[in-house]
Amino acid sequence: MALLTAAARLFGAKNASCLVLAARHASASSTNLKDILADLIPKEQTRIKTFRQQHGKSVVGQITVDMMYGGMRGMKGLIYETSVLDPDEGIRFRGYSIPECQKLLPKAKGGEEPLPEGLFWLLVTGQIPTEEQVSWLSKEWAKRAALPSHVVTMLDNFPTNLHPMSQLSASITALNSESNFARAYAEGINRAKYWELIYEDCMDLIAKLPCVAAKIYRNLYREGSSIGAIDTKLDWSHNFTNMLGYTDAQFTELMRLYLTIHSDHEGGNVSAHTSHLVGSALSDPYLSFAAAMNGLAGPLHGLANQEVLVWLTQLQKEVGKDVSDEKLRDYIWNTLNSGRVVPGYGHAVLRKTDPRYTCQREFALKHLPYYGMTEMNYYTVLFGVSRALGVLAQLIWSRALGFPLERPKSMSTDGLIKFVDSKSG
Numbered sequence: 001m002a003l004l005t006a007a008a009r010l011f012g013a014k015n016a017s018c019l020v021l022a023a024r025h026a027s028a029s030s031t032n033l034k035d036i037l038a039d040l041i042p043k044e045q046t047r048i049k050t051f052r053q054q055h056g057k058s059v060v061g062q063i064t065v066d067m068m069y070g071g072m073r074g075m076k077g078l079i080y081e082t083s084v085l086d087p088d089e090g091i092r093f094r095g096y097s098i099p100e101c102q103k104l105l106p107k108a109k110g111g112e113e114p115l116p117e118g119l120f121w122l123l124v125t126g127q128i129p130t131e132e133q134v135s136w137l138s139k140e141w142a143k144r145a146a147l148p149s150h151v152v153t154m155l156d157n158f159p160t161n162l163h164p165m166s167q168l169s170a171s172i173t174a175l176n177s178e179s180n181f182a183r184a185y186a187e188g189i190n191r192a193k194y195w196e197l198i199y200e201d202c203m204d205l206i207a208k209l210p211c212v213a214a215k216i217y218r219n220l221y222r223e224g225s226s227i228g229a230i231d232t233k234l235d236w237s238h239n240f241t242n243m244l245g246y247t248d249a250q251f252t253e254l255m256r257l258y259l260t261i262h263s264d265h266e267g268g269n270v271s272a273h274t275s276h277l278v279g280s281a282l283s284d285p286y287l288s289f290a291a292a293m294n295g296l297a298g299p300l301h302g303l304a305n306q307e308v309l310v311w312l313t314q315l316q317k318e319v320g321k322d323v324s325d326e327k328l329r330d331y332i333w334n335t336l337n338s339g340r341v342v343p344g345y346g347h348a349v350l351r352k353t354d355p356r357y358t359c360q361r362e363f364a365l366k367h368l369p370y371y372g373m374t375e376m377n378y379y380t381v382l383f384g385v386s387r388a389l390g391v392l393a394q395l396i397w398s399r400a401l402g403f404p405l406e407r408p409k410s411m412s413t414d415g416l417i418k419f420v421d422s423k424s425g
């Protein structure tokens with residue numbers, strides 16, 4: 001326990017339970033992630049069963065009429081294990097902040113940024129992995145990366161005016177021909193084994209995503225040139241940047257950081273909640289993640305990555321680069337008064353500077369030259385590749401913990417008025 005308290009102090013973790021989880025299993029030194037999960041899952045099932053037996057009827061919060069009309073903001077209604085968002089401090093992955101992850105997660109040889117493989121390991125197990133565990137994951141993903149020929153043909157036949165996010169989501173849906181879970185379910189697999197097949201599908205999907213994303217990029221912006229072959233000696237991000245056609249080592253480092261920090265943002269955001277909801281119908285990971293990508297493609301969610309740059313570029317074009325505060329204020333008011341939003345400004349939960357911004361700014365101040373990736377329509381695809389790590393780590397746990405079909409109760413405005421009247425009258 002003293003160790004735990006010291007660790008909690010060291011990492012400033014608010015959520016001690018993941019530290020408990022990590023400490024309890026820190027001795028698990030296998031490099032096989034599935035073996036470690038097989039050890040963790042029954043213990044976590046028992047912990048939750050006991051907790052629910054003792055506190056199943058405890059009240060967590062109140063639901064107001066405004067919450068129901070207001071996008072359910074602040075309503076606590078989901079269990080999502082892999083990360084928690086603090087409005088002031090930002091995201092914590094299994095209790096670890098972004099600077100802690102940058103410090104503690106294994107790096108590539110000669111690199112300074114965390115490897116996304118390490119973050120996935122952390123999200124799945126609650127443990128900071130060893131270098132061996134991370135390199136096992138890199139190899140595992142490299143082995144599973146091949147795309148079925150029908151998906152390659154599909155990607156090569158998309159019209160060039162189809163948005164990269166639509167291409168991403170459609171190809172992921174088509175990848176469900178490879179689903180081990182869907183096949184096993186059709187054959188009548190025992191529900192206790194669901195997580196094992198879901199795990200296999202999640203690992204395969206994460207492995208294949210960089211190939212899909214790189215193919216989209218090459219088809220749209222590099223005259224359909226080949227993505228080349230996966231190198232089983234390289235990490236996931238390095239293979240991705242090679243396939244995209246970027247050979248600058250610093251760009252690969254940036255991608256390692258980017259793909260790590262955008263992986264997860266607790267459970268209520270549109271992409272995480274969508275995969276959670278669709279997965280609860282026992283749709284396989286490909287279908288669940290494709291649905292998440294359709295949500296990420298919305299301008300109020302992931303597409304804000306694209307929208308914000310388009311808006312800033314337009315601003316520079318219209319008012320020039322050396323713009324006075326007054327002119328800038330007018331431009332912003334014009335956008336708002338014409339009924340549009342200023343893209344990327346404001347957040348549903350965060351109230352302070354997003355630590356994802358802070359660490360990318362630090363990277364930029366230290367290194368940033370002009371890398372050459374200027375295709376703004378493509379930026380959300382990079383976000384999507386990263387988001388897979390978080391939502392699929394959670395999907396494995398959702399099936400391991402036997403979460404049921406999500407089916408909240410809705411009300412009509414008439415019904416709600418009657419309900420409120422009957423309460424107050």
Ligand code: MLT
Binds near residue numbers: 265268269270271
């Ligand atoms: C995200 O990373 O998902 C976005 O910041 C949106 C959110 O958290 O609501």
